[in-house]
Amino acid sequence: MKSIEKTEQAAGLSMKFAFLSLCLLWLAFPNTAETYTIKHGNVSGQTWPADTYLITSGLLVDGHTTLTIEAGAVVKFQHDLKIMVYGTLAANGTAANNVVFTSMDDDAYGETIPESDGSPEPGDWLGIILQGPYG
Secondary structure, X not given: OHHHHHHHHHHHHHHHHHHHHHHHHHHHOOOOOOOOEEEEXXXXXXXXXXXXXXXXXXXXXXXXXXXXXXXOOEEEEOOOOEEEEOOEEXXXXXXXXXXXXXXXXXXXXXXXXXXXXXXXXXXXXXXEEEOOOOO
């Protein structure tokens, strides 16, 4: 009977230890899920609702297509990137609910990007290049 009690006590301690270990891991590594959307490449024909977007490589909008960005969207660029627009870029912001294009280092708008240094500088990103339609 005593060996059964000792086994039950050991199992109870193991469960408590496992629970405590999980709690400590959760505290040490809180949920750091990205709360922004990553975009790159050809974005022709897309509509982006209000959210924060991180541009991780150059963007292209083909001729005779539209990229629509809804009011409240914040578009953040990694360094030295741009949007090449051969079609239409429709940024549908309002005076009360802008569309913001900015550096990934700009923590004043949208979600903070983990790699941000918090100090946006002129020239961090290369801009929006409007080329007009082709084809």
